Amino acid sequence: MQMTNYCDHLFTDSTDGYIQILKFNDKNNNGERTIKIYNTRNGDLREIVEEFHENEDVFVSPNTMYIPKRRVENIRQFRALFQDMDFEKLGLHKSEVVYLVWILHYEGKIPKPTMVVDSGRGIHLYFRIQNAPYGALNTWQELQDYIYYQLKHLGADRKATDGARVLRLPGTTNSKNEGQCEILYIDNELEYSMYELREQYLNYKPKVHQMKIEESKKIDNKVITNRFFNSYSLHMERANDLNTLCKLRNYDMTGFRNMVIHCYAYWKGIYVRDSYELENVVLELNNAFTDPLKETEVQAILRCVPKAIDKFIAYEQGLRSGEKKRVSKGMRDKEGYWYKNETLIERLEITRDEQKHLKTIIGTDEKYDRNNEKRRSSRRDENGLTKREKDKLENIKLIKKLYEAGYKQVDIVKELGLSKGRVSQVIKEIKQQ
Incomplete structure (x- = not known):
């Protein structure tokens, strides 16, 4: 059965979190359609979806949520990459689009879809992945945008590229044209690792090579990421920084509201693609x-926001496709909204004390303070001791052990290679105890 095959492909025993199902009902007396929302675990999913066999306009979330509220920030597991293809306006036929998708795969431009679904009007492509948690959001979004960018000319929909998206459930009907939503192709043996896809399609270097690049400071056209922020993760953390800043100020943002909302809408929009x-x-x-x-x-x-995000995707995915692009101020002005930390700090009047609570929007002084603290911390062991302090304690233990074993001071000095004054001082302290 179509519904069961769909569920078995995306949701297995490893599935954790809530899967959301939306059922659009007929129009009421006011001409409005109501929506019935179901949030279920994998164990009950198949029993619920079977009730909607041949019903109209039923949608399901390919990724799961840790609470029964469908939002990107609530994602528990990424189960698949996907793409909604709407090509009617392009004058293309479904069979033609599927053929062109396979050509792109054979040319090495996109992964092979693990499932292809006829949505009734368009095509849905799925690329099943090894489940990954919310922390993999920036990697998932980069891959999702890559697939969108490669399929844009075939009617790929940017609005359907966020992690909390719902797509039509096979075995149901599309009320717009009474077309049947059904699976055209499925491969249950194929499953991808996002990190392997990232290295293969996003021009990423392996982690070992990334660290060598960091040490040598020789940057080529490969995208580098490890413990550094890249463009995607930077946008996410900056949105979080704005939330933190608002909390620190008890949401009194008078004088800064336009700037905050402008930045927040754009940074959030990198991940939340649904306009509503x-x-x-x-x-x-x-x-x-x-x-x-x-x-x-x-x-x-x-x-x-939408136009700026389109420019951001075009620039970032062009870079990840191997295009050589210099990051100049003029280029950044054309490719979305980019603000230096100094500009954000000045326009939002962010104080040094406030910067201590932020991750990315920090000035040079705060950055130096953090680097110095990091260096100091790296010199200490799990007990908070530096190597010198640790050696000192070890020498005291050895002196005490030899002294209690009957060694004379001169013998202890010779045995441990320490100064006479140091050994004498420790022995004196031992006698006073």
């Missing part, structure tokens, strides 16, 4: 301000 969900996330922050912006002002900011 992004609007909700941004409005939540705005409404938490002691003096919020008008909703019309927030909407005006949100209208600028």
Whole structure:
């Protein structure tokens, strides 16, 4: 059965978290469609979806959530990469698009899909992956954007590229044209590792080579990431920094509201591609301000985000495809919104004390302080001792042991190679105990 085959492909015994199912009901007397939402675990999933056999407009989330609320920030497991293909306006046929997708795979431009679904009007591609937690968000999003970028000319939908997306459930009907949603192809033997895909398709260096590059400081056109921030993870952490800054100021952001909402909407939009969900996330922050912006002002900011994100994806994925691009100020102005830390600190008037609570929006002085603290910490062992302090304690133990064994001071000096004064001082302290 279509539904069972779909569920078995994406959700196995290793599945953890909530899977969300949406059922759009018929229009009510006011001409509005209500939505029935089901949040279920893998064990009950198949029994629930079978009730919707041949029903209209049923959707399911390929990735799972740790709480029954479908948001990117609530993702528990990434189960697949996917892409929604809408090619009607391009004048292409489904069979033609599937053929072209396979050509792209044979040319080495995209992975081989593990499942292809006819959505009734378009095509859904799935690339099953070894389940990964929320911490892999930036890697998942980079790969998702890569696939979108490679398939953009075939009608790939950027709005369907966030981790909390829902897609039509096979075995149901698309009410827009009464077309059947059904599986066209499935390979249950194929499963990808995101990190292998990243090295193969995103031009990443293996970790060992990354560290060699860091040491030599010779940067070529390969994308480097390990413990450093790359463009995707930087955007995510900067959005978190803005949340932290607002909390530190008890959400009194008067004088800074436009800048905060502008940056937050863009940085969040790198991961939250659904315009309705992004609007909700941004409005939540705005409404938490002691003096919020008008909703019309927030909407005006949100209208600028999609174009900026398209430019960001084009630049980043072009870089990951091996294009040689220099990062200049002029280039950054054309490829999304980029702000230096100095600019953010100045415009938001972020103090040194506030910077201590932030991860990425920090000035040079705070950066030096953190580096110095890191160096100091690296010199200490698990007990907080430096090598010198540890050696000192060890020498005291050895002196005490030899002295209690009947060794004379001169013999202890000769045995341990320590100064006469040092040995004498320790023996004196032993006698006073």
